[in-house]
Amino acid sequence: MRPFAFQKMNNAAEALKDKKAEAQFIAGGTNLVDLMKKHIAQPEALLDVSSALPKDIAVSGRGLLIGVMARNTDLTLNKDILARYPLVARAVLAGASPQIRNMASVGGNLLQRTRCPYFYDVSTPCNKRKPNSGCGALHGAERMSAIVGYNAQCVTVHPSDLCVALAALDAEVKIMTREKKEKSISFRDFHKLPEATPWKDNTLPENALITHVYIPENPFHQHFAYLKLRDRTSYAFALVSVAAALHLENGKITAARLASGGVAHKPWRWYEAEEFLKGKAPSAEVFAGAAERVVKGIKPLAGNAFKVPMLKGAVETALENCITQESYKQ
Amino acid sequence: MTKHQYSRRFFLRSSVAFTALAALPAGVKAFYVDVENVVLPPKQTLPLKIKVNKREYEVLADSRTTLLDLLRENLGLTGSKKGCDHGQCGACTVHINGERVLSCLTLAAMVPGQEVTTIEGLAEGNELHPMQQAFIECDGFQCGYCTPGQIMAAVACVKEGRTGSVEEIKEFMSGNLCRCGAYNGIVQSIQKVAAQ
Numbered sequence: 001m002r003p004f005a006f007q008k009m010n011n012a013a014e015a016l017k018d019k020k021a022e023a024q025f026i027a028g029g030t031n032l033v034d035l036m037k038k039h040i041a042q043p044e045a046l047l048d049v050s051s052a053l054p055k056d057i058a059v060s061g062r063g064l065l066i067g068v069m070a071r072n073t074d075l076t077l078n079k080d081i082l083a084r085y086p087l088v089a090r091a092v093l094a095g096a097s098p099q100i101r102n103m104a105s106v107g108g109n110l111l112q113r114t115r116c117p118y119f120y121d122v123s124t125p126c127n128k129r130k131p132n133s134g135c136g137a138l139h140g141a142e143r144m145s146a147i148v149g150y151n152a153q154c155v156t157v158h159p160s161d162l163c164v165a166l167a168a169l170d171a172e173v174k175i176m177t178r179e180k181k182e183k184s185i186s187f188r189d190f191h192k193l194p195e196a197t198p199w200k201d202n203t204l205p206e207n208a209l210i211t212h213v214y215i216p217e218n219p220f221h222q223h224f225a226y227l228k229l230r231d232r233t234s235y236a237f238a239l240v241s242v243a244a245a246l247h248l249e250n251g252k253i254t255a256a257r258l259a260s261g262g263v264a265h266k267p268w269r270w271y272e273a274e275e276f277l278k279g280k281a282p283s284a285e286v287f288a289g290a291a292e293r294v295v296k297g298i299k300p301l302a303g304n305a306f307k308v309p310m311l312k313g314a315v316e317t318a319l320e321n322c323i324t325q326e327s328y329k330q
Numbered sequence: 331m332t333k334h335q336y337s338r339r340f341f342l343r344s345s346v347a348f349t350a351l352a353a354l355p356a357g358v359k360a361f362y363v364d365v366e367n368v369v370l371p372p373k374q375t376l377p378l379k380i381k382v383n384k385r386e387y388e389v390l391a392d393s394r395t396t397l398l399d400l401l402r403e404n405l406g407l408t409g410s411k412k413g414c415d416h417g418q419c420g421a422c423t424v425h426i427n428g429e430r431v432l433s434c435l436t437l438a439a440m441v442p443g444q445e446v447t448t449i450e451g452l453a454e455g456n457e458l459h460p461m462q463q464a465f466i467e468c469d470g471f472q473c474g475y476c477t478p479g480q481i482m483a484a485v486a487c488v489k490e491g492r493t494g495s496v497e498e499i500k501e502f503m504s505g506n507l508c509r510c511g512a513y514n515g516i517v518q519s520i521q522k523v524a525a526q
């Protein structure tokens with residue numbers, strides 16, 4: 001690890017004041033410390049924001065405001081989340097391990113870096129780690145890579161489970177810029193595609209802090225599912241994952257949400273399939289039709305075509321779980 | 331003939347290089363130190379007050395020290411094990427404020443003000459913690475390397491109430507790998523303590 005100066009921050013203003021390009025914030029440390037050990041992140045200074053930022057989870061207006069330092073475990077135990085946004089708890093429980101969830105903050109989860117093996121292996125090219133060095137994964141071991149939204153610059157996927165649920169629920173990311181301006185970024189615009197700047201994972205401005213995540217009111221507390229398919233049944237990143245949520249009125253789907261992890265550089269929403277589900281009565285055929293629309297036109301890489309039928313099956317199963325399982329039972 | 335010339339040239343070149351090198355070391359070292367000072371920020375040593383197993387320790391540690399290294403190297407508490415050092419195996423599991431965390435991904439500098447419990451702090455005097463006893467009775471280990479982490483995670487698993495079924499125990503113990511495959515004994519140990 002490269003030497004660094006360590007500073008404990010008391011509040012957001014102090015943290016922003018001391019933030020220079022060479023410094024990095026540290027929250028739970030579960031991603032950053034790992035990357036520093038591997039010489040992938042090499043900050044000159046660490047600003048410990050773990051006791052400087054809000055961690056409360058509170059009903060706010062018609063939605064829920066989650067302090068950025070809430071631990072991932074808190075999201076799985078909080079009464080309001082379990083009652084109103086249980087999909088969030090489900091997604092978090094599908095990720096990492098109890099120890100890591102006890103340490104990991106909400107903000108760190110949003111900003112965790114990719115798990116692409118080429119990003120982690122400093123002897124290989126990776127545009128995300130070293131701009132303009134190339135993409136080792138493309139034509140390499142593509143098994144874990146993206147099937148949508150990728151380009152020749154970067155084929156990796158976003159590793160978070162929590163973010164898939166937050167994308168499905170149209171969350172907002174509340175930030176404070178270096179100039180202490182408060183802003184809100186819709187989840188849809190928070191993570192980005194590789195474009196010409198694959199080294200940037202998201203649209204958070206330089207040196208800004210995340211302070212909260214806001215989830216607006218929604219009717220998806222009854223029919224929801226988070227399905228994560230991976231190489232072992234627990235404690236592994238997703239090959240593909242699906243967050244599904246339905247609202248039913250008089251036997252018809254009045255609103256639907258479908259999002260996936262493990263498929264793209266950002267948590268991915270399947271808007272066309274959501275539209276298709278609207279107004280229909282739930283049935284195996286309707287769910288198959290939605291899954292059909294999810295995978296239609298997907299062009300996987302040479303090494304990960306298996307993800308397409310896997311995704312199709314996962315979407316169908318997740319939608320079925322929304323109505324057949326007592327999905328709200330914790 | 332060409333071979334001979336090549337060798338001769340090679341010999342001449344390498345002796346020049348060797349002569350130059352012989353004169354270098356001091357210069358190289360100084361150069362390296364210069365570069366290091368420009369490229370690398372200076373090391374920072376922090377005075378840390380850390381409470382482990384109800385005992386206060388005052389130590390000086392490099393800012394880069396993880397809690398795991400601090401426990402093992404500075405405090406001589408070698409019960410917590412380093413399996414992967416990257417958050418992937420659970421061998422380094424300890425409790426902070428009564429909750430299980432990975433000491434290999436925790437910077438020691440972030441621990442002051444909190445209470446750490448390690449495997450060494452579990453027993454009451456000569457009386458083993460019920461989970462330690464259960465691991466012995468249920469064959470919860472073979473080589474024992476993962477065991478301190480397993481036991482710390484198991485104690486937390488029971489406290490969290492995640493012992494409703496074998497599946498639930500397995501899911502909530504999935505952050506602790508056991509290379510010897512003592513998983514059945516581990517699950518039984520947890521069931522035994524949960525039932526007490």
Ligand SMILES: Cc1cc2nc3c(=O)[nH]c(=O)nc-3n(C[C@H](O)[C@H](O)[C@H](O)COP(=O)(O)OP(=O)(O)OC[C@H]3O[C@@H](n4cnc5c(N)ncnc54)[C@H](O)[C@@H]3O)c2cc1C
Nearest residue numbers: 027028029030031032095096105107108109160161210417
């Ligand atoms: C073995 C292992 C398995 C895992 N499996 C999963 C999984 O299956 N699913 C999953 O979703 N995740 C998984 N994770 C990732 C884990 O969820 C993240 O490491 C964690 O959420 C990061 O949170 P943190 O608080 O520890 O972040 P840190 O490591 O402290 O920080 C991460 C980044 O965020 C920045 N940052 C943190 N807080 C703020 C803030 N408030 N404002 C601005 N910047 C900030 C830091 O500067 C840093 O760049 C796994 C991790 C490990 C080690």
Ligand code: FES
Nearest residue numbers: 413414415420434
């Ligand atoms: S040593 Fe910490 S998880 Fe493996």
Ligand code: FES
Nearest residue numbers: 472474508509510
């Ligand atoms: S007992 Fe040997 S690794 Fe678990």
